[in-house]
């Protein structure tokens with residue numbers, strides 16, 4: 001029953017890179033970095049900035065300040081600061097209505113243990129959530145892609161984010177098999193950084209390695225249009241600023257192990273797939289979501305390695321929050337799966 005509602009239902013996706021909040025019937029209202037800047041080192045260090053407003057300070061602030069990532073690989077690693085960040089974003093999303101206690105759909109990675117899951121629930125309860133519905137990120141991503149997850153035919157989704165890659169085979173509103181591997185955008189950036197250290201002896205910022213990644217025209221070395229990128233960093237021997245020309249083909253080679261690890265994870269889930277569902281997947285293919293699915297050529301690499309069609313979802317970076325948002329739009333039906341089956 002639609003009924004009058006004081007506090008909107010919301011969905012929250014706390015990603016390693018970005019936190020996104022969806023407000024019922026409105027859409028995504030917050031999409032900001034999951035970072036905070038603190039002054040000093042104590043536990044109660046004052047917060048200087050939260051989210052995108054920290055960006056301008058990254059790598060520039062003096063030693064008095066530090067950047068904190070309260071979410072790592074989709075898991076809360078700094079409980080107090082996560083709570084502060086969540087409170088800030090939810091207030092930003094629904095403003096002063098927040099004291100009226102929203103109902104929240106929250107996404108979590110597939111491999112969290114009960115303590116990690118409980119810590120997400122506790123953080124949301126502590127800041128005033130009235131009711132919490134937890135959904136696995138891959139399931140939310142499939143919903144947000146528009147896949148018919150409540151039908152008997154199978155869907156296969158791979159959400160390649162910043163800290164984790166979530167792989168799931170879904171049928172009839174549930175996950176048949178899944179895997180969560182901690183190889184995604186961050187590891188790809190690290191591999192670029194390690195290559196530059198090993199080959200040229202230069203130390204570059206995380207932001208610089210990410211920029212190099214964005215410069216690739218194709219992750220497949222043979223398809224990449226080889227170009228020279230100018231990399232600025234610090235010479236590890238002299239400690240002096242240093243500039244180095246680097247070929248993008250070298251970068252493709254350096255990140256290949258990470259991509260093959262993701263493909264290995266997909267292969268393992270496919271191997272566990274029952275034959276009837278395999279036929280569905282051969283027809284419908286694999287759907288890629290998450291920011292790292294936008295790596296050019298990654299879809300074609302997966303096709304050539306696994307021989308199954310692959311599509312990159314529209315709005316790939318937002319599929320998880322859009323799927324969680326779909327559930328928030330239908331919060332009243334969440335306890336009644338039959339209704340959810342009908343609604344899609």
Ligand SMILES: Nc1ncnc2c1ncn2[C@@H]1O[C@H](COP(=O)(O)OP(=O)(O)OP(=O)(O)O)[C@@H](O)[C@H]1O
Pocket residue numbers: 014015016017018019073074160161162163164165184185186210213214289290291292293294295296317
């Ligand atoms: N065009 C692009 N090409 C390659 N990588 C990209 C592109 N756009 C974003 N990324 C990468 O996507 C990652 C962020 O993806 P996403 O927003 O899905 O992560 P997240 O949901 O915050 O993290 P997670 O779900 O892993 O906890 C970053 O590593 C970023 O470098």
Ligand SMILES: [Mg+2]
Pocket residue numbers: 015016137161162290320
């Ligand atoms: Mg994510």
